[in-house]
Amino acid sequence: MGLPDHLDLDVHTSTTGPTGTVVPARIDGAADPAALGTQLSFDAIGDAGFDPLLFETTFVIVDLETTGGSAATDRITEIGAVKVRGGEILGELATLVDPGRAIPQHIVALTGITEAMVYRAPRIDEVLPAFLEFAHGCVLVAHNAGFDMSFLRAAAAELGHPWTFRRVLCTVKLARRVLTRDEAPTVKLSALARHFAVATTPTHRALDDARATVEVMHALFERVGNLGVHSYRELIDFLPGLSTAQRAKRQMTDHLPTRPGVYLFRGPSGEVLYVGTAVDLRRRARQYFTGSETRARMREMVTLAVSIDHVECAHRLEAGVRELRLLAAHAPAYNRRSKSPHRGWWVCLTEEPFPRLKVSQNPTTVAVGPIRVRGDAAAVADLIAAVTRLRSCTRRLSSSAAHTCTVTADGRRPVGGCHAASDTPVDAGGYTPAVERAAALMTGGDDGPLRTVLDRLQSLASAEMFETAARLRDRLAVTLAGLERCQRLTALCRISELVAARPDGSGGWELAVIRHGRLASAGVATRGVAPMQVAQSLTLAAETVVPGPGPLRGAAAEEAALVYAWLVTPGSRIVCSTAPFMLPVAAAARWGDWRETVATAHARSRELVALAG
Incomplete structure (x- = not known):
């Protein structure tokens, strides 16, 4: 059975006309795809390679009357909307709306809408669903669209309705783009209606103004058509004033x-x-x-x-x-980031008889990094040396020598002196425990030394030395951030081969072969294809990765971080691995709650500074 030649569809909610009478919003003429089925979104149209012409696009021209100019504090008093396609009016919707508050006298004088007129009108929670259904799948158009859309979005958010209209056309912007200042000194709706001699005169009533906007829009479309703009996408490209050469490219x-x-x-x-x-x-x-x-x-x-x-x-x-x-x-000239994948500073444990920490761009076997700012890396090195009693002096010492930096007469480390200062010389064997503590801290084997910093913070706070405590807190936060990132990436990069899968959202699987933190092969097992067979093929064809020096085995930190983020995304699964994918028991990740507390404190401090300013 075919469709009838004529459809007369009533919108479920009655609407109120400009005079207060009840007018059914209806669709006359050809069947409306938005009413009979699901209209393609513009994203879907773009994916299909189809750019709708203007006369094929369904527009809903809307106008609002409100109690004032702020969507946050004022409310809608009237909605008028006209649905058009190809120059033909498909339907109209008009209703007064009870704003639930008094209407200012200057608004009454402007629109003629009194409180008596809206007393029995429906509230916005009754009207908005009908409008959203009426406009579903269409391009919204308004004269000064920012104003009307702000009220509609605010109402939708307040009532819990999703706002799905991603395509909005403003006839003010279109008019200013098409008409010269000499031709149209002002682009008010009333002035444009006179300029184009439209049949409907704007009256500051929603449906009348929406009807006038329809005619103005069509007149503007005729102008842009003469400039070679025939589709909606071309119209959007045309609005910002792009040059012809740029559009041609x-x-x-x-x-x-x-x-x-x-x-x-x-x-x-x-x-x-x-x-x-x-x-x-x-x-x-x-x-x-x-x-x-x-x-x-x-x-x-x-x-x-x-x-x-x-x-x-x-x-x-x-x-x-x-x-x-x-x-x-x-190293493209117009990219601002990631041109040097191995750039960054490392806090390195030197390989010598009396190891110490140094800041370098070349990591050693035990190192923390990369850290973007050298000053942060130096702060991390100083804190780790302080809590583990590593020496901070730079003298070269042979295996037979002794560390002779001494404390002051009262048994304290001199200001700016070596962190390993003691009252007696220390040989290489006596120095080894400090090296082991530092290595364990840096690799995630033991975070006990850092807990002494929390005790120090508590002491400073109790003594009301808040500025000193804040500086120490920030140094600890930077240290924990560097340790956590390096330990996470190190855990990944030490695995010689790991095969992982992640759902692609369409019933298939994204697959990746990862070797020492680097992507060695990638593929997709679409729905219906056995993923294990694809994984095996990818593994056989994966590139060979030779591990390099340093905690990340030569991998670029940014690539390893990208791979790590993909692996820990919910839904990802490890197919097989040559070693467990896990963090050390005392990794800095255990300090996540403390770091979040510090971040919250920083945010609150910025808010207070902003308020004070």
């Missing part, structure tokens, strides 16, 4: 697939200008040629670019790793 993205991967913008000589990752390569690259890209640096890069290369990847993890490696290989 969008064709560089036509060959890109709609798959995860890495994209590379190249300059006139083939040099790599910028590297980025995307879940959908084509869609992400096209955003650089639209109004959504507002960064001046990126617009400059797009102006220089002549082509876009890409590397398809199995999933996000592989794309992220490939990006890091390409950044390190090319």
Whole structure:
């Protein structure tokens, strides 16, 4: 049985017209896809490679009357909405709304809506669901859209309704883009209605103003059509005032697939200008040629670019790793981060008869890092040396020598003196326990020495030496952060091979082969494909990884961190591993609650400073 030639559908909730009479909001004419089924979202349309023309797009033009100008404190008194497609009105919705509060006299004078008119009108909790259903799947349009959308979003949030409208068109912005100042000194709705000689006169009543906005919108569409703008996506690109040359460069993205991967913008000589990752390569690259890209640096890069290369990847993890490696290989001028994957400072336990801690960019076997700021690394080294009694003097000592830094007459360490100072010389054998304590602390074998810092903090607080206590607290927090990150990554990088899987959200599995913290192979077992067979194939084809020096076995910290985050995401599973994936029993991760307390204290301090300022 086919569809009827004419449909007359009543909205479930009655609506009130401008005069207070009940008017059914109905849809006349051709069947509305939004009413009969599920309309494709713009993301889905983009994924399908279809850019809807303006006359194929369904718009809902909405206008509100309110008790004032603040969505936080004022309320809606009237909603008017018109649904149109292809120049044809598909339906209208209009209703007064009881705001539940008094309407100011100047608002009554402006709109003519009195408290007597809204006394028996429905509340917003009755009206909003009908509007959301009426507008579902459409592009919302309003004159000065920021005002109307702020009230609708606030009402939806207050009532617990999800706000799903990601596409909003403002006719004020469109008019200012299309019309010159000489042609339209002001873009008020009443002025534009006179300029285009529309049939409906704006009256500061919701439905009348929505109807007038429909005619203004269509008149503006005629103007942009003459400029070569025919689809909704082209209209969005047109609004920010992009140059014709910049819009024309969008064709560089036509060959890109709609798959995860890495994209590379190249300059006139083939040099790599910028590297980025995307879940959908084509869609992400096209955003650089639209109004959504507002960064001046990126617009400059797009102006220089002549082509876009890409590397398809199995999933996000592989794309992220490939990006890091390409950044390190090319050091693109327009990327701000990750150009030096091995950059950072390490707190290293030296390999000599009387080991000490030093800050270096080259890690030793026992080290903590990498730490971005050298000053933080120096603070970590000083705190670890202090709590483990490692020497902080820099003299070279042979195995037969003795450490002779001494304490003061009252038995205290001199100010700025060696942390291993004692009243008697110490030979290499007597110094060994301090080295073992430091190594155990740095590798997660024993965090007992750090607990002495908590006792010191308590003593300082009891003595009301709050500034000194705060400085010590911050040094401990920095130390714990460096220890925790290094111990987590070290636990991963010591495993010679680990195969893991993670659900892809479509019934399949993302798979990764990880060797010494580096991604060696990646793939996907789609729904219906045996994942173990794919995992075995990936393992056989994985690249060989030779471990290097240092706690991370030569892996770049950023890559290891990316892999670690993927592994510990809920849903990830270890398929097989040559060694357990675990942290030491006394790892700094045990201090997570204390660090969170410190972070909360810092946030509160910033709030108080802001309030005081």
